[in-house]
Amino acid sequence: MALNKEQIAQRIAKELQNGFYVNLGIGIPTLVANYIPEGVNVVLQSENGLLGMGPFPFEGEEDADLINAGKQTITTLPGSAFFDSAMSFGMIRAGKVDLTVLGAMEVADNGDIANWKIPGKMVKGMGGAMDLVAAAKNIIVAMQHTNPKGESKLLPKCSLPLTGVKCVKKVVTDLGVFDITTDGFRCLEYAPGVTIDEIKAKTAGRLVIADDVKEMVF
Amino acid sequence: MNKVVANADEAIKGIESGMTLMLGGFGLCGIPENCIAALVRKGVNNLTCISNNAGVDDFGIGLMLQQKQVKKMISSYVGENAEFERQLLSGELEVELIPQGTLATRCMASGYGMPAVYLLAGVGTEVAEGKEVRNFNGKDYLLEYAFDSDFAIVKAWKGDAQGNLIYKDTARNFNPMMAMAGKITIAEVEELVPVGELHPNEIHTPGIYVHRIFQGKDYEKRIEQRTTRKK
Numbered sequence: 001m002a003l004n005k006e007q008i009a010q011r012i013a014k015e016l017q018n019g020f021y022v023n024l025g026i027g028i029p030t031l032v033a034n035y036i037p038e039g040v041n042v043v044l045q046s047e048n049g050l051l052g053m054g055p056f057p058f059e060g061e062e063d064a065d066l067i068n069a070g071k072q073t074i075t076t077l078p079g080s081a082f083f084d085s086a087m088s089f090g091m092i093r094a095g096k097v098d099l100t101v102l103g104a105m106e107v108a109d110n111g112d113i114a115n116w117k118i119p120g121k122m123v124k125g126m127g128g129a130m131d132l133v134a135a136a137k138n139i140i141v142a143m144q145h146t147n148p149k150g151e152s153k154l155l156p157k158c159s160l161p162l163t164g165v166k167c168v169k170k171v172v173t174d175l176g177v178f179d180i181t182t183d184g185f186r187c188l189e190y191a192p193g194v195t196i197d198e199i200k201a202k203t204a205g206r207l208v209i210a211d212d213v214k215e216m217v218f
Numbered sequence: 219m220n221k222v223v224a225n226a227d228e229a230i231k232g233i234e235s236g237m238t239l240m241l242g243g244f245g246l247c248g249i250p251e252n253c254i255a256a257l258v259r260k261g262v263n264n265l266t267c268i269s270n271n272a273g274v275d276d277f278g279i280g281l282m283l284q285q286k287q288v289k290k291m292i293s294s295y296v297g298e299n300a301e302f303e304r305q306l307l308s309g310e311l312e313v314e315l316i317p318q319g320t321l322a323t324r325c326m327a328s329g330y331g332m333p334a335v336y337l338l339a340g341v342g343t344e345v346a347e348g349k350e351v352r353n354f355n356g357k358d359y360l361l362e363y364a365f366d367s368d369f370a371i372v373k374a375w376k377g378d379a380q381g382n383l384i385y386k387d388t389a390r391n392f393n394p395m396m397a398m399a400g401k402i403t404i405a406e407v408e409e410l411v412p413v414g415e416l417h418p419n420e421i422h423t424p425g426i427y428v429h430r431i432f433q434g435k436d437y438e439k440r441i442e443q444r445t446t447r448k449k
Contacts, residue, residue: 062444071443090323125293
């Protein structure tokens with residue numbers, strides 16, 4: 001069975017290491033916060049100006065002045081810090097954020113990513129995505145392996161306008177976990193019940209299967 | 219030194235059609251609600267607005283879009299606005315999309331007196347088209363220019379007659395660097411306090427950057443995405 005969105009988030013959460021400063025994008029990446037492993041302390045960065053993002057507020061305690069980058073009401077935690085947008089992207093640019101998790105429309109086997117614009121459709125903007133992918137030390141993409149038409153989103157070359165070049169380090173899809181290497185996508189794990197043949201059939205970019213490839217464990 | 223003006227209408231004196239304005243805020247958080255309402259009342263048009271977002275249909279910069287006051291938006295994300303989309307597709311409105319960190323830093327550069335900066339975001343993408351690329355330590359960067367604006371309009375939590383400002387929580391966002399960047403900077407505050415009440419250690423924007431300040435009123439502070447958990 002291919003993974004659902006929660007399971008993709010749960011798998012990515014295993015990549016978090018103690019002491020990491022982490023920026024989670026909108027969509028599946030946001031869900032990663034629900035699965036931070038016990039004993040692992042991370043600080044979540046919200047690029048609109050907060051380190052130490054806490055959970056959603058209790059009903060009735062929402063504060064219009066306290067939101068995340070998805071414009072959702074949130075809370076702070078002990079040790080949180082506020083700052084302005086220039087400093088926020090300054091810390092991102094200077095490589096202080098250890099891990100960025102974001103969604104994508106397409107990823108190429110050299111690490112290029114496209115996630116902000118579809119020609120012919122209304123363009124909403126790149127927000128902070130281009131800054132994040134250009135600078136983060138470690139970028140994990142969370143996405144479905146194929147688009148709604150069933151076409152591979154893991155490509156030899158992105159067909160959509162790029163958000164960043166050669167920046168993605170790892171991709172976690174509903175089918176498996178893939179490192180970006182000089183040989184292309186390297187399949188490290190497959191989702192329970194998913195076959196290597198299915199992964200091969202649905203991956204358009206260069207694909208190598210790790211010798212020690214294994215089934216994902218939750 | 220007293221920079222206090224009576225209200226938003228007085229604060230926006232001198233803003234004329236065709237000018238370039240910076241407007242603080244992220245989404246609807248920390249936006250200068252009073253000044254936006256005053257700009258709508260004044261009816262100036264052909265404005266170029268530098269602001270991270272363009273409001274929603276019936277609030278924020280969306281109110282100015284409804285009155286067709288905006289000629290061009292310079293933003294990083296304009297997603298939540300149907301009227302914006304209509305005007306863009308019909309060619310009535312120009313939009314320049316800029317990576318959010320680049321937008322913030324181009325404001326910052328202006329406030330720090332730097333004509334331009336080299337930034338990473340957008341290298342190898344269409345954002346880089348026509349821009350000077352320079353390699354530092356093996357990495358390519360784009361030359362990005364400081365913004366030039368006639369007025370900057372910001373919203374703060376507390377302020378005093380000297381123009382010193384303190385922002386609240388994530389309503390800080392773009393306000394401090396825009397406050398620094400305006401040729402003329404207007405600050406609207408929720409609480410205008412006597413000089414001396416704000417502790418010098420806690421001031422985010424020193425008054426030197428602020429030209430006009432007033433006590434705002436009737437803040438709606440709308441929430442775009444109300445998300446909660448159960449007790």
